[in-house]
Amino acid sequence: MNTPAIPAPRHADGAWVGALLAIAVTDVLLGPNVTLLALFAAVPAIAASRTTAHGVVGIGLFTAVIAGLVGLHDRLLGSPEGFLPLLVLGIVTVFSAATARTRTRQQHQLTQVSDVAGAAQQTILGPLPATSGPARIAASYESAANGAQVGGDFYDVTPVRDGVRLVVGDVQGKGLDALSTAATALAAFRESAPISSRLETVGLKMSCALARRGAEDRFVTAVLAELSDDGTLVLVNYGHTAPLVLPAPGGMAEAAPDHPGMPLGLDALGDGRPGRYLRTLAPGDRMLFHTDGLDEARDATGRFYPLATHTDLLRVGTLATGLEALRTDVHRHTAPASPADDSALLLLEYTGRHNASPQRRPGPLLGVTRSACEKCAVTDCPIPPRLRPHHNPTE
Structure with missing residues (x-):
């Protein structure tokens, strides 16, 4: 595997150059009676946090040349007052280069782990088709895991006769363990969705797959939906955030079920029947399926993201540009904090009866x-x- 390149910050050069110039200019201005040669040792130490080991050595050598010129100006070359600061500079440069080498190795390892985890996430989720049956589709995923773009939110779409079926779900927890549970739920959906006559059967098989896996400590909230060619929408909800319906003429409505259903994996704790929702979509109507990482995103004061008043962002342009605009708005709301939870978005647009062969x-x-x-x-x-x-x- 090739070692991934780690881009240096844009201010990497400016920090040590600024420190070097500040010390040299100040020493010259103070005159020969005051010397700041000892401060030049700070320059390679500053560079160690921002560049590679070879870069630190080069910066140390360049700093030694400037320090020598300053020492010559102060008439200290050849004296102990001039030799000792240069010796300290050399020692600091060696240790700073070793520190930079260790840091870059750790960054390379972290980058590799992140790349592998991200590849695993993409393998499990897979790319969604831009069009499936009577619908256009776009999706967006963002993880809250530190160092790796993985998490327990998931989505998938599968074509069925006379329509399309989809799932959006959220595993309790985060990280690689949640990703494994999501893979189990998705595998069950992909196996059962194309051959089961009812969405409730698909949900039952997903729940059974979780039970066989022995994931008693984890549960999954999910929405299963079927959109037929004639615009009929059937939706079953297993304790998940209600999707939003965005009619083409304007407005917004929650696709809330008639009663709340238990999350998958918690069927034995109560009435496991999922909530059911029926609606007929018109061509041009859009729907947003999402996990709670979206509407529970908080700003610095703890205020939740006001999704209901920002849904017009999803009507502008293509589905992909709508999702991008929504993501940007959420980041603006939560800045400067990082995401606190995984977030999966799936935006669907009903295009009308599907007449493809x-x-x-x-x-x-x-x-x-x-x-x-x-x-x-x-x-x-x-x-x-x-x-x-x-x-x-x-x-």
Whole structure:
């Protein structure tokens, strides 16, 4: 693996150059009766926090030349008063170079860990299609984990016959453990969403996957949604933040369920039935699915981000530019603090009835009956009917 490059701060050169010039000019102005040669040892020490070991050595040598010229001006060269400061400068340069070497190694290791963790996050989430069935889609993810862009928020989209299904979820906790739980929930969604007739069945299989994993100490809030070609929206909510509906003419409405559902993994603690929400979307209507890291973002005084009054940002331009504008506004609200929680955003726009030809794959021998399984988008299915799940032998 190539060692990742670590860019130096823009002010890296200015700090040590400024210190060097300040010492030299001050020494000259004070005259030969006052010497500041000992202060030149601070220059490589300052540089050690901002550049590489080789850079520190070069700066130390350059500083020694300037210190020698100043010592010559003060008529101290060849005397103990001139030799000792230069010796100290050399010793400080050596130790500063060693310190810079250790720091850059640690930064390289941290960068590598961050790159690996980020790659794992992208592998688990994967890129979303810009268009799926009757919807345009864009997503944005931001992690609160220090040193690595990983977390427990997740989303996914899968095409189904006559529409599209999606999930947005939030694992309790942060970091790599939460990422592992999110991977379990996503795997169950991807396996069951294309073949289950009801969203509640998909949620049940996700909950069962968490139970098989033994993640009793973690639960998952999630929203499952299905948008049909005719604009019919079916949404089930497992204790998650309600999505927002943004009608094309204007306004905003919460897609709140008729009753709150228990989070996935906590089904045994109460009524596990998810909350259900139904609506018909018109072409151009948008929906924002998000995790609580968005509306619970706080400013320096503890005030939550006022999402409800900033949804017009999501109507401007494309879906991607809308999400970017919202992220920028949230960062402005929370500055200078860093994100306190993971945040996943998925913005969807209903485009109208989807009339694309069905997805096709190479089929088996001629004469085999072909039809879709449950909600599967692959209508020209290569698997014989008798081998498919949920096969009805009376067909």
